[in-house]
Amino acid sequence: MSADLEVQKPIPPKQSYTGWQAALAEFFQFDFYRTNFKTETLAGITTFMTMGYILVVNPIVLSNAIFLQQPGDLFSQLAVATAVAAAVGTFCMAILANYPFGLAPGMGTNAFFAFSVVIGLKIDWRLALSCVFVQGLIFIALTFTDVRRLLIVAIPRSLKHATAGGIGLFIAYIGMSGDVANGGAGLIVANPATKTAFGSLAEPNTLLAVAGLAMTAGLVVRGVRGALLFGIFGTAIWAWLFKVSPPPQGFFALPELPKDIFGQAILGIANLNSENFIDWIAVLFVFLFVDIFDTIGTLTGVGMRAGYIGPDGELPRANKALMADAIGTTIGPIFGTSSVTAYVESVAGVAEGGRTGFTALVVAGLFAVSLFFIPVFKAIPAFATTPTLVIVGAMMLAEVKEIPWDDISEVIPAFLTIFLIPLTYSIAEGLSIGFIAYPIVKTCQGRAKEVSGGTWIIAGIFVIRFIFMSLRFHHSAA
């Protein structure tokens, strides 16, 4: 990222720990990454705070589709399923891959699950969960075959930078476009004539999000440690003091075990019959595609920001990171939630200095603990995370400076990727359009030889997928 946007932080000196702290520091390679417990813990809390909204939003989305008598009646069980899936996936990321990435059910696929698959295609929610489960198993198998690592290598370098930049816009868009009715900032709102428009500063959520942004930006530019986290808590406290959103109504609450959903993903396979089989397979491939490319896009984009991607374009330990994601995706539906993915919000912790799996361990621990403190997390309004998401988005966008802007054959695919990731609300869609454009533009310029075999193959698969999707779903997936 560019030096003028970077929050300049001194590199912490090597630490000398003893006992269990030394063992942990060695396991997570603190010396190699020049980090320490304080930085990693702060980073973990920051990432968790920016992701925490999923504990409330995911159950809201899924409870439109997963219910017994009426929508919403399994909300509490879905909240527990969300926390367990996020904790397990993130824990695997910490232990297997030593990366500071938080994982949770993705916001793209949960809406696709609820509105397109269960409500639109009328596939029973148990059967839809079985789809996610089987997709997770295929994901694990693919990781063993090394296919996914090869996919990462096949992404042209300019598209990797473009994905990082696109994620920057995406994360800021997530932060600004949350619905006021759900505690969001409402800075960008839906508009029937123009699709989107500027919200209203007469809305208290919006006004406080803007004030929080000014405060957080002030802290960040002055290089205050923990600025992003202060931004979240500061904005939330203002919201409570000004009675814009209610303060925590309690502290501790025993979680409701997901007894009505647990295991349905496996039992649900029994509902498969000759009538729904084709749709089930089609949905399975959509989940698989979105999950693989969302994860790869996120790992590459956030990995670039954290400085893991070397000049060879490879992400070290990619297969382990992908395996953590695949395990999360396989376990999630057993508890009752849609695919788990590496979260773009992880970049907030990276911006706070988080570099190792210890950051992820803190995130996983907080997700596990959150099971008992749902009232507190429920009280932090989504708009309190807007300042952090916007500032981190600005930091990530700086990645696009690495794109060779004077070479139009690199610029067109890169631009399409940057532009479409936020506007389609999908890293996978933005990346796939860039992938298709890349060989086309290069060939038109007479430079087809510069395109690797892997890029041609993936672009071909994407073309087939788009044709298939438009025939089967009439609209794009998550």
Ligand SMILES: Nc1nc2[nH]cnc2c(=O)[nH]1
């Ligand atoms: N990568 C990623 N990050 C997210 N953050 C919120 N939703 C998503 C998602 O679907 N994918």
